[in-house]
Amino acid sequence: MRAYTPKDNVQAKAYYTDRFYVSPQVPRHDVSSDEVFAADLETISSKFTVNESYIEVGQMVVYINASDIYGVLELVRDELSYTQLTEMSAIDWLAKDNTFEIFYQMLSMTKRKRIRIKYSIQNGQAVDSVNKLFRSADWSEREMFDMFGIEANNHPFMKRILMPYDWQGHPLLKTYPLQGDEFAAWYEVDKIYGKEARDIIGPEIRDTANIDRYDSERFARLGFEQPKGTKITGDEEPTVQTYQEDGGVFLITKFDKDASKIVDDPQR
Amino acid sequence: MAQIKNRLTPFFENITFDREDNELVLNFGPQHPSAHGQLRLMLHLQQEQIVKAHPDVGYLHRGMEKMAENMIYNEFMPTTDRMDYIASSSNNYGFALAVERLIGLEVPRRAKVIRMMLLEINRLMSHLFWLATTALDIGAMTVFLYAFREREYLMDIIEGYCGARLTHAAIRIGGVPLDIQDDFLHQLRSFLNKLPQNIKDYEDLLDSNRIWLMRMEEVGTVSTEMALSWGCTGPMLRASGVAWDLRKEEPYELYDEVEFNVPWSDKGDNFARYRIYMEEMRESAKILYQTIEMYERCVKDGQTDLMAHAPKYISAPKLDIMTQNYSLMQHFVLVTQGMRPPVGEVYVATESPKGELGFFINSQGGPYPYRLKLRAPSFWHTGILTDLLPGHYIPDVVSIIGTTNIVFGEVDR
Amino acid sequence: MAQHKVNYTQDGGLPVALTSIDKIVNWGRSNSLWALTYGLACCGIEMMASGASRFDFDRFGTIFRASPRQADVMIVAGTLTKKHAEFIKRLYDQMTEPRWVISMGSCANTGGMFNTYATVQGCDRIIPVDLYLPGCAPRPETLQYGVMLLQKKIRANHASKAQKAKRLM
Numbered sequence: 001m002r003a004y005t006p007k008d009n010v011q012a013k014a015y016y017t018d019r020f021y022v023s024p025q026v027p028r029h030d031v032s033s034d035e036v037f038a039a040d041l042e043t044i045s046s047k048f049t050v051n052e053s054y055i056e057v058g059q060m061v062v063y064i065n066a067s068d069i070y071g072v073l074e075l076v077r078d079e080l081s082y083t084q085l086t087e088m089s090a091i092d093w094l095a096k097d098n099t100f101e102i103f104y105q106m107l108s109m110t111k112r113k114r115i116r117i118k119y120s121i122q123n124g125q126a127v128d129s130v131n132k133l134f135r136s137a138d139w140s141e142r143e144m145f146d147m148f149g150i151e152a153n154n155h156p157f158m159k160r161i162l163m164p165y166d167w168q169g170h171p172l173l174k175t176y177p178l179q180g181d182e183f184a185a186w187y188e189v190d191k192i193y194g195k196e197a198r199d200i201i202g203p204e205i206r207d208t209a210n211i212d213r214y215d216s217e218r219f220a221r222l223g224f225e226q227p228k229g230t231k232i233t234g235d236e237e238p239t240v241q242t243y244q245e246d247g248g249v250f251l252i253t254k255f256d257k258d259a260s261k262i263v264d265d266p267q268r
Numbered sequence: 269m270a271q272i273k274n275r276l277t278p279f280f281e282n283i284t285f286d287r288e289d290n291e292l293v294l295n296f297g298p299q300h301p302s303a304h305g306q307l308r309l310m311l312h313l314q315q316e317q318i319v320k321a322h323p324d325v326g327y328l329h330r331g332m333e334k335m336a337e338n339m340i341y342n343e344f345m346p347t348t349d350r351m352d353y354i355a356s357s358s359n360n361y362g363f364a365l366a367v368e369r370l371i372g373l374e375v376p377r378r379a380k381v382i383r384m385m386l387l388e389i390n391r392l393m394s395h396l397f398w399l400a401t402t403a404l405d406i407g408a409m410t411v412f413l414y415a416f417r418e419r420e421y422l423m424d425i426i427e428g429y430c431g432a433r434l435t436h437a438a439i440r441i442g443g444v445p446l447d448i449q450d451d452f453l454h455q456l457r458s459f460l461n462k463l464p465q466n467i468k469d470y471e472d473l474l475d476s477n478r479i480w481l482m483r484m485e486e487v488g489t490v491s492t493e494m495a496l497s498w499g500c501t502g503p504m505l506r507a508s509g510v511a512w513d514l515r516k517e518e519p520y521e522l523y524d525e526v527e528f529n530v531p532w533s534d535k536g537d538n539f540a541r542y543r544i545y546m547e548e549m550r551e552s553a554k555i556l557y558q559t560i561e562m563y564e565r566c567v568k569d570g571q572t573d574l575m576a577h578a579p580k581y582i583s584a585p586k587l588d589i590m591t592q593n594y595s596l597m598q599h600f601v602l603v604t605q606g607m608r609p610p611v612g613e614v615y616v617a618t619e620s621p622k623g624e625l626g627f628f629i630n631s632q633g634g635p636y637p638y639r640l641k642l643r644a645p646s647f648w649h650t651g652i653l654t655d656l657l658p659g660h661y662i663p664d665v666v667s668i669i670g671t672t673n674i675v676f677g678e679v680d681r
Numbered sequence: 682m683a684q685h686k687v688n689y690t691q692d693g694g695l696p697v698a699l700t701s702i703d704k705i706v707n708w709g710r711s712n713s714l715w716a717l718t719y720g721l722a723c724c725g726i727e728m729m730a731s732g733a734s735r736f737d738f739d740r741f742g743t744i745f746r747a748s749p750r751q752a753d754v755m756i757v758a759g760t761l762t763k764k765h766a767e768f769i770k771r772l773y774d775q776m777t778e779p780r781w782v783i784s785m786g787s788c789a790n791t792g793g794m795f796n797t798y799a800t801v802q803g804c805d806r807i808i809p810v811d812l813y814l815p816g817c818a819p820r821p822e823t824l825q826y827g828v829m830l831l832q833k834k835i836r837a838n839h840a841s842k843a844q845k846a847k848r849l850m
Contacts, residue, residue, distance in 0.1 A: 011338055251708055299718075
């Protein structure tokens with residue numbers, strides 16, 4: 001019987017984990033330990049619901065409700081001087097509880113502080129676009145849509161950005177295999193030559209250790225290259241690669257190794 | 269001769285060229301010598317003026333974030349090389365620093381000094397390359413040849429250190445793998461001594477060149493609000509009136525011990541960015557002189573450690589692995605299974621030559637990152653073209669793309 | 682009247698060289714290989730470096746052209762992604778015969794380290810390739826050696842005979 005492989009997360013797994021191994025946790029500090037962050041959190045929590053907050057590796061993490069995101073970002077931009085949306089994207093937790101976690105990485109240049117605003121959405125739910133507040137979200141949200149399939153409401157151009165428009169599937173989902181699905185494997189062949197060319201061109205060689213020793217067209221027989229269709233017997237003469245024919249080339253001076261000057265110091 | 273049959277339909281099937289409003293749609297790229305890679309721009313033109321620009325990226329998307337989820341942390345290091353392939357070590361460094369912060373590692377001082385040297389050499393290489401390509405796009409072939417000459421000297425130095433010209437993988441999580449080679453300092457010094465004259469040569473060629481000025485001054489002006497809103501960082505932001513350099517503001521390594529200035533301008537146009545690149549090269553040279561002194565002090569003080577001592581995460585030095593049983597076992601486990609950082613999240617930003625290079629890592633305690641987000645500065649520097657290009661003329665497109673200094677390994681990842 | 686005896690066919694004779702059509706055409710083809718500027722990724726930087734001051738590609742008669750219609754050899758320098766695959770075919774079709782393709786670097790050869798959903802596993806799935814250069818990224822010397830080998834390959838052809846078009850399928 002074949003071993004069961006879970007389909008909800010097809011990424012690489014650790015092949016061995018000690019039974020007694022307990023992974024440590026990155027220390028999380030209380031927000032009150034930092035004055036600036038405490039004041040910021042006060043301002044946010046006075047207007048919006050804050051589900052959880054802590055400081056991790058010098059940055060404050062704030063969990064809010066999904067519907068509040070536009071208001072919160074407007075607040076931190078205008079009142080708390082977090083003027084830059086550095087980065088935003090999603091984390092796939094579909095295997096765990098069918099949710100995505102969205103994070104917004106904010107930077108304040110006057111306070112020299114970074115905060116991360118996070119919230120969870122259910123699978124299939126859309127987020128509110130913050131494109132009007134930060135233009136950088138324009139492309140980030142498109143990338144998030146491309147990679148996870150999470151749509152943003154009120155986005156002016158909700159289309160794929162990194163993958164082609166006619167691509168199927170969202171590559172960064174945990175259910176999407178690293179080497180692509182059936183559609184991805186034949187994408188370029190189908191598009192350029194059509195489906196009937198699949199047999200002629202053949203499947204992709206995804207095995208990195210694959211060597212066909214009789215494949216003289218490619219590089220398997222280095223130093224013993226033979227023309228295509230030659231029967232390989234195993235006692236071929238080695239082929240010597242020289243960049244010029246022995247007899248010299250018409251109208252070209254033959255390269256003389258002894259006559260050339262070798263420079264010792266490159267920065268002469 | 270019959271062409272090989274293919275199914276590709278004419279390219280602009282769905283675009284109407286015959287338009288009532290006299291608007292022309294021009295396709296630029298993805299194979300264009302001035303696109304600095306595989307940028308595709310759809311430009312809507314009224315006469316020669318751009319009214320709408322639509323950058324299309326993703327032609328170099330290779331799925332690095334997906335790769336990271338399927339690789340142990342050390343395995344991913346060479347992949348980061350291929351992000352901003354003009355300054356590979358800064359990517360290596362950004363990733364190494366993010367993992368170190370996640371684990372909570374402190375790197376030995378000598379390794380820090382070597383890392384700083386590599387970072388600044390990479391910054392010089394990147395800026396020289398930027399100068400060469402931008403000048404070539406604008407038509408200054410001589411500057412291209414000059415700047416590439418100097419860049420080759422730096423590549424020689426890097427090559428002597430790590431063996432590769434372009435894709436270095438010269439920085440490891442927890443330190444650096446090797447000490448610098450014998451003639452590293454000598455070569456670096458002789459390069460740095462010549463550099464001011466070289467920079468002056470470029471400036472003599474460009475600064476008062478009428479063509480250069482006409483295509484640079486008052487072209488591609490990015491206002492402060494626009495730069496902040498689009499998430500611009502690095503020279504793009506500094507040229508728009510915000511003196512923000514992560515090396516100064518959030519110092520990592522030993523940048524708080526070296527003295528350097530942050531050049532900035534409030535003009536925001538192409539010329540301001542060009543000036544900032546030139547000044548940054550001078551500042552990098554200043555930092556490199558100081559790191560040479562720091563390195564020599566390290567040697568004098570007898571600090572020989574190059575990798576942090578953390579047996580749970582970092583392999584022991586080679587000598588220990590070869591002589592001690594436990595180190596060998598630990599090394600074997602770390603190579604085959606990989607290190608397992610603690611559960612948690614970290615976002616670390618470093619100042620790469622292009623801007624803020626950030627790594628967001630979500631670790632669930634396994635040997636593979638659960639989620640790794642690469643925050644590449646060029647991504648937003650490409651996005652800003654949407655708002656920046658309208659109003660400009662066709663020739664300005666090339667010079668604006670040039671000065672935004674975008675690299676497509678980084679944009680598309 | 683002085684009697685001159687000139688051996689026209691030897692050195693020191695008149696500046697005339699006798700040769701065959703084959704040789705002169707192959708000489709022309711192999712020594713003015715104009716390459717398409719097709720830097721896709723990292724290898725493109727090394728391709729630029731081989732065109733720049735230290736490595737000086739012009740010695741080989743190799744000049745980079747931006748238009749496929751003027752180019753003889755396409756140097757696929759970098760990762761070919763599935764999104765871009767369509768364009769490599771278009772560009773290849775636009776090049777005039779005779780045309781050659783050099784696949785530069787691991788990514789163009791086999792997909793290299795990018796064994797992912799987005800990367801074409803070798804550009805020979807799309808277009809026929811004459812020469813594969815190993816390396817990630819290959820040094821400029823490798824590219825120049827590759828071009829020398831390609832020149833040798835071109836000289837082995839019979840220019841007077843019709844060339845059989847290279848076909849992928």
